[in-house]
Amino acid sequence: MNKQDLITIVAEAGDLPKAKAGDILDAVFDAITESLKTKTDVRLVGFGTFSTSKRKAGKGRNPRTGEEIKIPATTTVRFKAGKGLKDAVN
Numbered sequence: 001m002n003k004q005d006l007i008t009i010v011a012e013a014g015d016l017p018k019a020k021a022g023d024i025l026d027a028v029f030d031a032i033t034e035s036l037k038t039k040t041d042v043r044l045v046g047f048g049t050f051s052t053s054k055r056k057a058g059k060g061r062n063p064r065t066g067e068e069i070k071i072p073a074t075t076t077v078r079f080k081a082g083k084g085l086k087d088a089v090n
Contacts (some may be wrong), residue, residue, distance in 0.1 A: 036077060046084030053078050 003025070011021035032050055035042050042050040057073040081089075 044082070046082050048082040048085055049080045051078050051080070052076065 007018055007022045007025055010016070010025060011018045014021065014024075016024075032042050036050060036052055039052050041052075053076050055074045055076050058071045060069050060071050061067065062069055
């Protein structure tokens with residue numbers, strides 16, 4: 001499923017025009033993104049939790065040349081599925 005498929009499903013379920021459903025999905029994604037930028041978890045009961053996690057710097061190797069490279073520290077996004085989502089999938 002891609003974003004357009006999701007927009008179509010939301011539009012049909014909410015009896016909305018696709019443009020309005022697209023705006024709503026964009027607003028939801030923007031709200032989640034803004035919360036994660038400020039390191040605030042987003043908990044959707046029954047669905048799951050989006051959170052950020054720090055990945056420390058490390059060393060790696062370029063597989064082509066074997067040269068050692070430095071891998072910088074980064075912040076990653078994590079998603080932990082909630083019980084409702086796990087039960088629905090199983």
